[in-house]
Amino acid sequence: MMNDIEKVVYTKEELAACVKRLGQQISKDYAGKEIFAVGILKGAVIFFADLVRAIDVPVQLDFMAASSYGDSTQTSGTVKILKDLDFSVEGKHVLIIEDIIDSGLTLNYLLKNFKERKPASVKLCALLDKPERRKVEVKIDYSGFTVPDDFLVGYGLDYAEKYRNLPCIGILKKEIYS
Numbered sequence: 001m002m003n004d005i006e007k008v009v010y011t012k013e014e015l016a017a018c019v020k021r022l023g024q025q026i027s028k029d030y031a032g033k034e035i036f037a038v039g040i041l042k043g044a045v046i047f048f049a050d051l052v053r054a055i056d057v058p059v060q061l062d063f064m065a066a067s068s069y070g071d072s073t074q075t076s077g078t079v080k081i082l083k084d085l086d087f088s089v090e091g092k093h094v095l096i097i098e099d100i101i102d103s104g105l106t107l108n109y110l111l112k113n114f115k116e117r118k119p120a121s122v123k124l125c126a127l128l129d130k131p132e133r134r135k136v137e138v139k140i141d142y143s144g145f146t147v148p149d150d151f152l153v154g155y156g157l158d159y160a161e162k163y164r165n166l167p168c169i170g171i172l173k174k175e176i177y178s
């Protein structure tokens with residue numbers, strides 16, 4: 001699988017250090033509170049599992065799956081919720097955990113959707129931020145790394161559902177996807 005990687009961008013150790021830093025910052029900000037952590041399937045699962053264990057306040061776990069409407073004539077960024085939460089977030093401190101913010105369409109929609117559910121607060125933590133590709137504005141409260149517009153896979157990020165289980169994040173070789 002590593003044969004398909006052009007260059008490693010973040011090693012397992014660098015990712016662990018980043019998760020530790022984010023966990024400490026989140027623990028400090030939420031001291032005395034309980035977090036309702038929402039992982040966005042499937043890309044976020046690896047980061048989610050590591051991050052929640054780096055947080056030192058009580059954390060409730062839930063998941064959501066969403067997909068952008070794959071209609072090229074539609075630029076409004078309509079997003080369909082494929083799997084909704086199991087619990088109500090009313091009065092809860094919601095922390096959405098994502099692997100990457102790219103165009104921003106998914107999270108722009110989900111953040112609006114969450115605010116309608118009357119939570120006590122909503123914040124976003126994203127491991128990777130790819131601002132060059134942004135189409136709509138998204139406020140990232142906790143950001144791991146800002147990345148250029150390369151085709152990244154690993155640590156949850158896929159190409160055609162593969163490479164999510166790589167322990168590092170790397171740039172996929174061009175010949176694999178072209």
Ligand code: PRP
Binds near residue numbers: 104107
């Ligand atoms: C990817 C990624 C984010 C989203 C970011 O998910 O995991 O959830 O796209 O893109 P955006 O900012 O342009 O909306 P994807 O839809 O590929 O599903 P996956 O998480 O199952 O891989």
Ligand code: MN
Binds near residue numbers: 043044
């Ligand atoms: Mn995703």
Ligand code: MG
Binds near residue numbers: 043158
């Ligand atoms: Mg994907």
